[in-house]
Each structure stands twice: as structure tokens, then as C-alpha cells.
Amino acid sequence: MFQKFQKNRKGFTLIELMIVVVIIGILAALAIPRFMKASAKSKTSEAQLVLKQIYTMERTYKQQFDTYSADLNAIGVEVPPNAKYTYSVLAADQTTFTAQADWAAPGIDDDATPDTWTIDQDGTILHTSNDLTG
Template sequence: MFSTLRNNKKGFTLIELMIVVVIIGILAALAIPRFMRASTKSKQSEAKAILKQIYVMEHAYRQEKDVYWPNGATATAIAGGAFADIGVEIGLTSRYTYSITGAPTVFLATANSTVLDDDATADTWTINDFGQLIVTSDDAAS
């Protein structure tokens, strides 16, 4: 009689459920940091693309005017803004603040963000008149 009652019980024991929860926790602990890093790297592609666009447009401006823009000054643009003199627009959802410092023969463009993820590490990229794209503070590395 007891053996027939045991065979009719269906379901999982508490130990089996706890093992499944532990396995899911381990997988989440491994996957979430990798996802955050990949997400940050995809957001960084925005800065790289805009900086490369600035580089191209600065050289076009120099071909026409014989100086880099803004000659002897610094210009800044945020989301929804633009560097109208060189034809670069910043998207409405941009996570970066862009600045360009120009002189007659050199320029330096910078993209800076502190909102890529929930930490305090800034993300800063620069490009110069040689086209060298340099990360000075990498939020994805932290």
C-alpha cells in the first residue's frame, strides 16, 4: 500500500528546486557583467562615429578655408545640437557631449559621457587632425 502511494506523487523536491535556483544564479552572475560591457561598447560606437564624422568634415572645412574650425576657439554640442559650420549634427538621443578645439593647423575633438551605465566612470574619446581615435577614459573597461 505504501509503495503505490509513493509512485503516484509527482513534482520536484525542495533540494532539486534549490539546485536549479543556484544554477540560474551562477549563470546570471556570469552573464550580466558581460551584457553590461557589451551594451557599453555598443553605446561607445556612437562617439566613434560622430568623431570620425567630425574628422572628415574638419578636413573638408580646412580644404575650403585653409584653417580648422573653430579657429582659435572651442565649440561644444550636446544631444540635439550641431556644429553647423562644419555640417555635423548630434542626435537627439546622444549620450555624449562633444567639443572641438581648433587652431589654424590642428584640431582636437572630444566626446565625453558619464551616463553609459550606472557607475561613476566617465567615458572619454578624442580624435585629432591626424585621425587618431584615442580613448582616454574607457567606461567599458571598468
């Protein structure tokens, strides 16, 4: 009678279920950090795009007024309504300007490390403080 009960048994053993849970845990441990890093990198693309827009608008302003402007509104930059960065022109005169993008929240990956980008009159974009590498 005991052997007949064993043959008709359907389903998985506890060991089999535990092995599946361990495998899923290992896969998640490998995938989640990669996903988080890819997600954080995608967030930085906003800064680069808006800084390129600032550069273009500053060049246009310079052609019209023979100087760069420290006022984003004066050059006509439109920051996205849900911008993840705050934008400013740090310095502007007749020959140079430097604009900056600062992560508006504590950090891209929710730590205290800031994420900061700059662009200058030559169009050089620098990642001056990188939250992704600490």
C-alpha cells in the same frame, strides 16, 4: 498504503527545485556581467562614429577656408538626437584641431568615472578616459 502513495506521486522534490535555482543563479552570475560589458562597449561606438564625422567635416572645412573650425554647426556636423555623448571642438586653428566626445550621463556603467574620446587633425582617435576600465 504509504508505498502506493509514494509511487503515484508526480512532480519535483524541493531539493531538485533548489538545485535548478542554484544552477540558474550561477549561469546568471556569469552571463550578466558579460552582457553589461558588451552593452557598454556598444554604446561607445556612437562616439567613434560621430568623431569620425567631425574629422571628415573638419577636413572639408579646412580645404574651403584654409583653417579648422571650433564650431560644430559651421562644419555641418549633425549629432544624433538621442546622443549619449556631448561633442565639442576643444581647439582649432590653421594647422590643428582636437574634438572631444564626453559621456553625457554619470558614466556608461552608472558610476562616476567619465568616458571621453578625442580625435585630432590626423584622424587619431584616443580613449582618454575609459569608464569601462575605471
